[in-house]
Amino acid sequence: MDIDLRPFAPGDIDALYFLLRRCSPPEAAPAFGALLSTLLAPDTAAVVAELPGEVPPRLVGALVVHGAPWQAQAEVVGLLVHPDLRRQGLGRALMRWADRFARGFGWRQVTVLIAADDAGGAAFLAALGFAPLTESAAGVPRAPDGAPTPGPGTDTAAPWLPDGAPADRWRLTLDEDETP
Numbered sequence: 001m002d003i004d005l006r007p008f009a010p011g012d013i014d015a016l017y018f019l020l021r022r023c024s025p026p027e028a029a030p031a032f033g034a035l036l037s038t039l040l041a042p043d044t045a046a047v048v049a050e051l052p053g054e055v056p057p058r059l060v061g062a063l064v065v066h067g068a069p070w071q072a073q074a075e076v077v078g079l080l081v082h083p084d085l086r087r088q089g090l091g092r093a094l095m096r097w098a099d100r101f102a103r104g105f106g107w108r109q110v111t112v113l114i115a116a117d118d119a120g121g122a123a124f125l126a127a128l129g130f131a132p133l134t135e136s137a138a139g140v141p142r143a144p145d146g147a148p149t150p151g152p153g154t155d156t157a158a159p160w161l162p163d164g165a166p167a168d169r170w171r172l173t174l175d176e177d178e179t180p
Helices: 010-023 031-039 090-104 118-129
Strands: 004-007 044-050 060-067 073-081 109-115 169-174
Touching: 004 090, 010 031, 010 044, 010 109, 010 169, 031 044, 031 060, 031 073, 044 073, 044 090, 060 090, 073 090, 090 109, 109 118
Parallel strands: 073 109
Antiparallel strands: 004 044, 044 060, 060 073, 109 169
16 A cells, blocks of 8 residues: 655644544544644654545544653554555554654654553554563453453553553564664
8 A cells, every 4th residue: 555654744633633533433532632632742753644646635544652761662642544444554554653763762662552452453563563561571460361450550541441441551672673
């Protein structure tokens, strides 16, 4: 799939809002405010994806990354792919950008927070080489079926999830000699 990636610009706010609405369930609409405030925060970068040749250009994907220099890592705080274009490499291209972003600062980790019951997101991240921060790695309590249970080590601060909903943090450790 041919796509054009470019840095987010303030003029993209409306298109980003419509992309978020198209990609998310209605109850996630309030998350746009949190995403927007993150976009305006220091140590944050964003890239948007457009299909080449469309006039006017249409946003079909976006990635927002927050740098955490004190932890030497980048955290993906928003990944949006238009539903009609999923499973065609757009999400992978956006995540490669996050990898390059982290490497550009000399950081060695990229983390992502997803809903605990997001099997599709988990499979996507695993295919990219991410690993969940599980009990053995981070002390996240797990139910007998392997699902995380709310408690210490389980994130519940994701703005797009209902209050108190468990979320899993995934991590990719970057090799120094790997090229993205």
